Each structure stands twice: as C-alpha cells, then as structure tokens.
Amino acid sequence: MNIFVGLLSLGALLFVLISPQAPAELRPEFARALAAGGMAMFLVAASIAALMGRQQARLGMLGAALAFFGTLAIQNIFLIAELSGTGDPKMFQKLGSNVVQSTIEIGIDAWALLSAKTVAFFSSRQSAP
Numbered sequence: 199m200n201i202f203v204g205l206l207s208l209g210a211l212l213f214v215l216i217s218p219q220a221p222a223e224l225r226p227e228f229a230r231a232l233a234a235g236g237m238a239m240f241l242v243a244a245s246i247a248a249l250m251g252r253q254q255a256r257l258g259m260l261g262a263a264l265a266f267f268g269t270l271a272i273q274n275i276f277l278i279a280e281l282s283g284t285g286d287p288k289m290f291q292k293l294g295s296n297v298v299q300s301t302i303e304i305g306i307d308a309w310a311l312l313s314a315k316t317v318a319f320f321s322s323r324q325s326a327p
Contacts, residue, residue, distance in 0.1 A: 200263060200307065204242035207266075211235055241266045248311070251323035256311050263307035271300035 211234055214220045226234065241262040247255030274296045281289070310316060 199303070200241050200245040200259065200266075203303075204238045204245070204266070207238040208235060208242075211238070237262070237266045237269065251320065253320050253323070256316070256320055260307055260311045263304060267300040267303045267307075271297045271304075274300070 211226075211231060214224050214226070215231060225231075241259075244255050244259040244262040248259040274293045278290060278293050278297075
C-alpha cells in the first residue's frame with residue numbers, strides 16, 4: 199500500500215510540475231515540492247527496505263508513514279478549519295473523510311509493523327546468516 203501511494207504521489211507531483219495542462223495555481227513552490235517528493239520517496243524506499251527484512255527499515259517505514267499520512271491529515275484539518283462556515287457541506291465531508299482515511303492508513307501501518315508476527319519476522323531475519 200505504501201509503495202503504491204508513494205509512487206502515485208510522486209507521479210502526481212511530477213505531472214503538476216512539468217505538465218503544460220496543469221494550472222499554474224496547482225504548482226507548489228520549490229520547497230514544498232521538494233518536501234512532498236522527499237516524503238513520498240522516503241515512504242517508498244523505507245517500505246521496500248522493510249519488505250526486504252531490514253530491521254531498521256521497519257521503524258523507518260513507520261516514521262515515513264506517520265510523516266506522509268500525518269501531513270495529509272493535518273493539511274485537511276487546516277482546510278476544514280480555514281473554510282468552516284463558508285463552503286459546501288459536501289466539501290467538508292470529503293475533507294473529513296480524507297482525515298479519517300489518513301488516520302486509518304497510519305493505524306494499518308502501526309498494526310502491521312508493530313504486531314507480534316512482524317516483530318518475529320524481523321527478529322528471524324536479523325539472526326539469519
């Protein structure tokens with residue numbers, strides 16, 4: 199899931215940055231684009247390393263998921279607060295569902311990476327030659 203979401207985010211970011219069809223209002227500033235791309239790449243790299251059984255990558259993947267999905271949740275919460283009382287109720291439902299979705303994704307990552315079976319898997323990989 200993390201690899202797919204990270205690659206999808208990188209693809210969308212690249213499209214917005216280089217496509218002549220993308221409106222200029224959607225193009226992020228350099229620092230924001232760098233941060234968004236960096237977080238997405240970190241999520242992908244840490245997830246691949248964790249799937250390969252690297253012990254340190256497990257916590258790196260959890261940190262990357264917290265940073266990536268947490269940032270999405272916080273952005274949506276700020277939008278809800280900024281636009282409260284002025285927007286379409288359907289927009290607030292969508293933003294609220296985005297917050298819930300990001301929170302669920304963090305929960306799935308935490309459950310998957312901190313469960314007893316996962317800890318046992320990484321422990322067995324660490325002791326293997």
